Each structure stands twice: as structure tokens, then as C-alpha cells.
Amino acid sequence: MAAQTKVAVIYYSSTGITYQLAQAVCEAAGDTGAEVRLRKVRELAPDEAIRSNSAWQAHRRQTQDVPEAEPDDLTWADVVIFGSPTRYGLVAAQLKQFIDTTGPLWTRGALADKVYSAFTSTATLHGGQETTLTSLFSVFYHWGGIVVTPGYTDPSQFVAGNPYGASHTSNNAEVAPDSTALGAAALTARRAVRIGAALKQGLAG
Amino acid sequence: MAAQTKVAVIYYSSTGITYQLAQAVCEAAGDTGAEVRLRKVRELAPDEAIRSNSAWQAHRRQTQDVPEAEPDDLTWADVVIFGSPTRYGLVAAQLKQFIDTTGPLWTRGALADKVYSAFTSTATLHGGQETTLTSLFSVFYHWGGIVVTPGYTDPSQFVAGNPYGASHTSNNAEVAPDSTALGAAALTARRAVRIGAALKQGLAG
């Protein structure tokens, strides 16, 4: 019997939009029978910045029990799915800081041959929905990762419309992810798990 | 008195969506007092492919009198604005073929120090709205171009939402550019002309 696929969902979220996408990713991955770890990355913003934004403060409290991501979560996983709001077309510094701590793993090849995928949220319609994801993929290539995106492999993608990964336009956190965005998040997860499981089995076989 | 700014709008369009954006670009550029050239690039598709698609055939007939772009249109211009539908996140081969004929101009530096900008249309919501433009910008960097995009320099951009250039989602040519897309096209043009005119004056000064 095939071993259970291990999925790490590692995200940053300030006011909770990206977190909702992360939850949809986790739920869909779990529904496939995979073992799932949900991990937030460490906050870099000073407390005063967070306190000045009630939504940010509320979300921080809401997720205080979500464990912080450790490099070992990457080593453990067969499939890694990153999530971040855009910050000017790139992932948030908080997620980048986590990524930048992986040097020792990268040096010994511990990040290679895994499946990687990603999701994002932006304030405006085309303000980083694509660039945030495609620029993040450079990281995966440096790691020797296998990049799996939803493409148009499901009819729902002609509605969600982002072949690079699940995404949502929040209008500055005023609009929560709708069923289309959550569905794209679930598809991104199911597809990454399916390819990751097949690859694991094939490489072991 | 400042010399008139010269603007070349060079585009590819199969069924006319990108052409409508190109017209909005030209009109807005002309309204600034600039001298404007609208140029289509040469078609590469075989006649039978075009005849099999009535919208494509109709658009070809409609624009038969639009002059074809020549490398000299680039030499002439102070500001060059390219338009293309996406083809899988990159510009259409037709536009790329035109770009690839500029070697002699590039070698003698004739493409440098001009202002470049771009617009696009896609079938799905995030299927190349950003990647088509940002990957095209690499061409401009190779040419020594000055890249000017709308950013969020006008309140309308928080609605149109594409800081990289004007764009439209056509749902496979079923939806014509609306006032938001046409407005973004006009803004892209006005901004490129404004910066191009200032730069020309400053460099001459």
C-alpha cells in the first residue's frame, strides 16, 4: 500500500484572507487522505503596527495556536504549498524570511524532488495575482522542486481563471474569499497531492 | 517650444479585442497633442486558419488598411506602446516575430532611451494579464528602454487593477473592452506620453 502523502501548508496572513485560503487548501488535502500540517510563518511587524489595525490584531489572536513553520516542516513534507498576500507583486517579507532560513537544508539537497505549489491574495484585480506566484516559483527551482499548478485542468479554472495557482482579490481585506476562490484553493491542493503521491510512489517503485 | 512627441502603437489582434484597446491608446495619445502611428504586425497564421474563424476573418478585413509595422516605426518614435493578446502568458508569436526583426536597430543602439509601455487581453481572468506584460518588459530592458506603466497613479487604477499596463478579460473574444479597460488603455497612453515628452525635453535641455 502506498505510504500516506505528507503535505505542509505554510502561509503568511495579516488580516486573515490568505488564512482562509490556507484552510481550504488544508481541508481539501486532508480529504484526499493526506497528512496535513498547517503552519504560519513568524510575524515581523512591530506590535504597534499590528495594534493599529483591528483586523490584523483580531486575526493574530485568532491564529495564536497555529504552530509556527520550522525548516523541518519542509524536510518532512512530500508536498509543500505556500500562501502569501502579495506585497507589490512579490510574497510578503514574512514568508520570504522563512524561506531565507532554509540555507542548510538547501545545501544538503533536502528540499529537492518535492512537489511545490502556491496561492495568493491581492488588494486589486491584477496587482500581483500572477507575478507573486510566478516569482515565488523561482525559489522552488533553486530548491530542485517540482512545480505543479492548477493550469486549466478543471472546468472551474475557466471561471477562477488563474492557471498559476489559487488566488483571491480582497479589495484590501474587505472581501472574503468566495466559493470560486475557495474552490481554486481546493483544486490547487488536490492536484498537488495527486501529483505528489504519484511521484512518491513512482520514485519508490 | 517643445517638439511634438511621436508615439508608435504596434499591436497584434486576431478577433479585434486588442485592436479596440489599441484604438483607445491612439485616441488618448492623440488627445495629448502627440503624433501617433497605429501599426499592426504581420499575420503568421495560414489563411485556412483565419477563414475557419468568422470573427478572425471579419477583423482581418476590417483592418486591412491599417499599415503593417516596420522597424523604422520604432526608430521614429519617442514612445512605443505594444499590444498583444496573451498566448499562454507571453505575447503572440506575431508580435514576437516583429520584435525579432529589430536586430540591426538594437545593434546600433537605435532602440534605447525611448519610453515603452504595453497592454494586453486574455481569455480568462488571471491567464496572462500580468505575465504577458512583465515578460514583454524584458525586451525593453534589452533595448535600453525606459519602462513606464500606469501603476496606481490614478484612482481609476484601483478599479482597473493592473499596475503593469492596460488589460482586458475577453472570455475568448465574447466580451468587448468596457469603459474600465478602455479607460486604463487611455491612462497607459497618457502616462507614457507625459513621461516620454518630459524625458525628451529634459534630454534635449
Added chain:
Amino acid sequence: MAAQTKVAVIYYSSTGITYQLAQAVCEAAGDTGAEVRLRKVRELAPDEAIRSNSAWQAHRRQTQDVPEAEPDDLTWADVVIFGSPTRYGLVAAQLKQFIDTTGPLWTRGALADKVYSAFTSTATLHGGQETTLTSLFSVFYHWGGIVVTPGYTDPSQFVAGNPYGASHTSNNAEVAPDSTALGAAALTARRAVRIGAALKQGLAG
């Protein structure tokens, strides 16, 4: 027993540099036991342009018997490896034109779940070695492809130094690919075949 892995190597080359990389890719893929198709894309340049460049003319004659790529080569393959010289940070129009003819295959999902990889050559050291490859990957994402690059999965990659795929700096076709570049081409091929074979087996399993 696992079915033989099918590899399509589809390239454009004007003076032969990229062709030499393509041959190294084919040889390495063949050495793994895979079935390999080498295919050139159709030339778009006019005869007079080719005749004005003796190296281009000679290479065209040298490869006159290499079959031209057909969309069906993509359908057939488990692993597709594209090669192109850069043209200003993007693939050559000739390769793009081939890519743009795949609409019917894309529409029916026939390009998804395959492994894709790529290689390139440029005139100058950093004039498209990375951007040509990463922008081409957008095509693969639209297709629902699985993108596999060499990363730093082999010590030779710390010398060749391009995690996005094999590449070579030709100084305008004056320098043929050396053992480092040919080695990177071979690694790119072996890695794509290894992942492609495992994935095929796992998905069938």
C-alpha cells in the same frame, strides 16, 4: 514492467548552438532507455535573411532532414523539452509560433500532466539565460504541465550555475557549447526523464 518513457525535444536554432544543446539532451535521454523524438520548429525568417548569414545557411542545410515539430509530438510525449536561443529575454518567435498552434490540444486538456523542461543559449552572459526559461514556464503552467528543472540537484550545477535549465553563452554564435553546457543539457534531460518516468508509473499505478 514500466512502459518506455517518450521524450520530445523541440527546438529552434539559427546557427546551430541551440541544436548542439538539443543533441546533448537527446543523447542523454536516449541513454536512459527513453524513446526520443528530435524536432525542429518551422523557420519564419525569409530566405534572403538566411542567405545573408553563412552560419545560418550552413546550419539550415545541416539540419534539413530533422523533422519539423507537429502538435502531435506533444500529445505523444510524456516529457517535453523545449530549446530556444533567447531573443531579448523571450524564446524566439519561431518556437513561439509552434507553441501558439496548440490551441486545440490545450482546449481538450491534451497537454496536461506531462513533464516540461527547457534549455537556452544567449549572446551575452546574463542576457536571457534565466528570463528566457522562466518566462517560457508560463506556457507550461497554462498547459497544466509539471515543470522540472535541474536546480542544484547535482554538484555540476554549482559550476554550470543555472537552476532553471541548461544554458550556454555563445558570444553571438562564436563559442560552441563546452562540456559544462553540454553536461547541464544532459542533466536537464536525465532529470526530466527520471521525474517523468516516475510520475507516469505512479499515475498508472
Added chain:
Amino acid sequence: MAAQTKVAVIYYSSTGITYQLAQAVCEAAGDTGAEVRLRKVRELAPDEAIRSNSAWQAHRRQTQDVPEAEPDDLTWADVVIFGSPTRYGLVAAQLKQFIDTTGPLWTRGALADKVYSAFTSTATLHGGQETTLTSLFSVFYHWGGIVVTPGYTDPSQFVAGNPYGASHTSNNAEVAPDSTALGAAALTARRAVRIGAALKQGLAG
């Protein structure tokens, strides 16, 4: 008489390679008569990480008197030049964290219409020399910036070979920037200042 052009050079460097490029940028900018601010971004790594690397620790001490970048340095400048080592094809988290603090400036349009340029260093030959710069440019587009790169506007660029900006391959900090890399840094600066000064004059005119 034209007002003096103000140039902010904002960088991150761990072991000093990128700092040497930053110094060359400052010197060349200063030689044009511009007013120059050199600013490092705040370190995010824990003290123990820095202490474990003698080159990192030495560089930190060496630059302890370089002022830390503040958002106001962006407001002040006509020309902003960012420098960062690559971290997997993207800028270092330290620089990204600084960038991510500019929300208030961005919201009120204070970052638009300035000239932006960049430089980078990488451990391996094609491990981010291009992607680090082109992905950073997305930030500038979101800001409404004018992106100016060296292109091939000087014969030296056919040797340095990076049209996207100055860059250096350090082989993990073992190789200091040579005259080619330092020359490209100087060219990047001179070109950004030239365009920035002309634009400032033209817009004021």
C-alpha cells in the same frame, strides 16, 4: 539651473559583496554631481546566526555607521537604486521587509514618477542574476516608478552582459566584485541619474 538630482542607494549585504557594488554605485552617482544617500536596511537575522559566520560578523561591524534606510529616503529621492544578494531568485527578506513598510507612502502616491534601478549578487553564475532584478521591478511598477536598466547602452555591457542591472557572481562570497562588475554598477548609476535628471527637468519644465 537644474536642481541637484537626489539619489538614494538602499541595499542589503551580509558579507559585503553587495556593499561593494553599492559603494561603486554611490561613487559613480556622486561623480555626476548628484546628492547621494547610502542606506543599509535593517538586519533580520538573529545575532547567533551572524556570529556563526565570521565574514558576516566582520561586515556588520564594518558598516555599523552606515545609516539604516527609512521610508523618507524614498520620498526624498529622485532616483532610487536598490541592491540585494539573491536569495533563491528573489531579493533578500531584509530588503523586502523594508519595501513592505512603504504602504503609507504608496497609498498617497509618494513613490511614483521616480526613476528606479537595481543591482544584485549571486553565488552561482545564473542563480538569480536576472530573476532577482526582474522580479524586483514588479515592486517599482506597483509604485508607479519609471524603470531604467543599463541594457546594452554602453560597449562594456557586452562584457558585463546583464541588461537588467549590475550584477556579480561571488561564488558564495569568495570572489569580490571585479572591475567588470564595479563598472556595470557605475554604469547603472550614471544611466539612472542621467534619465532621472532629464525627467525631473522635463517634468518641471
